Amino acid sequence: MRRGKEGSSSKKCPCQTSSRADTTHSIRNCVALLKNSIERMPWRLYVHQPYNYWFKGKACILGDSAHPMMPHQSQGACQAIEDAAALGIIFSNKYSFTGDITKGLELYQTIRKPRATRVQSASAKATENLNERIGFTSMTAPDAELAAAEGKLTINEMNGYKMHYHIEEEVLKMSMA
Numbered sequence: 001m002r003r004g005k006e007g008s009s010s011k012k013c014p015c016q017t018s019s020r021a022d023t024t025h026s027i028r029n030c031v032a033l034l035k036n037s038i039e040r041m042p043w044r045l046y047v048h049q050p051y052n053y054w055f056k057g058k059a060c061i062l063g064d065s066a067h068p069m070m071p072h073q074s075q076g077a078c079q080a081i082e083d084a085a086a087l088g089i090i091f092s093n094k095y096s097f098t099g100d101i102t103k104g105l106e107l108y109q110t111i112r113k114p115r116a117t118r119v120q121s122a123s124a125k126a127t128e129n130l131n132e133r134i135g136f137t138s139m140t141a142p143d144a145e146l147a148a149a150e151g152k153l154t155i156n157e158m159n160g161y162k163m164h165y166h167i168e169e170e171v172l173k174m175s176m177a
């Protein structure tokens with residue numbers, strides 16, 4: 001048993017070679033299970049192109065409604081949470097956007113749309129090519145650098161992001177415009 005850096009544990013499994021008979025048996029079991037299941041439905045996945053805008057007047061969209069994505073980066077809910085966090089920060093007491101909702105939503109779109117669109121696109125790429133998947137903690141630093149240089153989405157890019165700073169920067173730009 002090995003203890004991972006993050007408190008997880010892993011166990012080395014013995015290598016198994018499965019015979020044709022084993023495989024046939026497994027398939028029969030699967031078929032039997034399917035026969036006993038109810039309401040079997042195909043799970044369709046659709047690639048959506050990024051939408052032109054996420055807000056109109058005082059209304060906005062967030063989460064899957066704003067950036068529906070393929071599941072292959074496991075980032076859909078993460079991006080929905082980031083959307084909610086951005087709205088929370090923008091409309092907090094730190095700023096005065098509650099006095100101008102449309103301006104606040106414009107900032108929300110500026111902050112969130114490019115990042116979510118990048119993840120949306122990376123998720124579509126990972127559907128076709130496993131090498132496009134973000135590396136999680138198993139990616140070594142040099143590998144992560146190489147992937148980033150190739151324009152691939154990396155876990156460092158996802159986890160190293162500082163939304164508070166990003167919003168501060170954009171608010172500063174707005175005040176100087």
Ligand SMILES: Cc1cc2nc3c(=O)[nH]c(=O)nc-3n(C[C@H](O)[C@H](O)[C@H](O)COP(=O)(O)OP(=O)(O)OC[C@H]3O[C@@H](n4cnc5c(N)ncnc54)[C@H](O)[C@@H]3O)c2cc1C
Nearest residue numbers: 062063064065066069071073074075076077078079080081
């Ligand atoms: C199998 C699977 C695995 C996933 N794994 C991951 C993962 O590991 N990591 C990750 O980050 N993401 C993952 N996701 C993606 C994630 O679940 C979604 O991106 C996330 O749930 C989006 O949240 P949301 O609030 O935008 O939308 P939803 O969770 O879809 O919520 C929308 C809600 O609105 C309700 N609704 C719809 N229409 C109406 C209406 N007219 N009136 C009232 N209510 C309505 C719906 O019933 C639903 O409850 C996974 C998704 C699936 C399906």
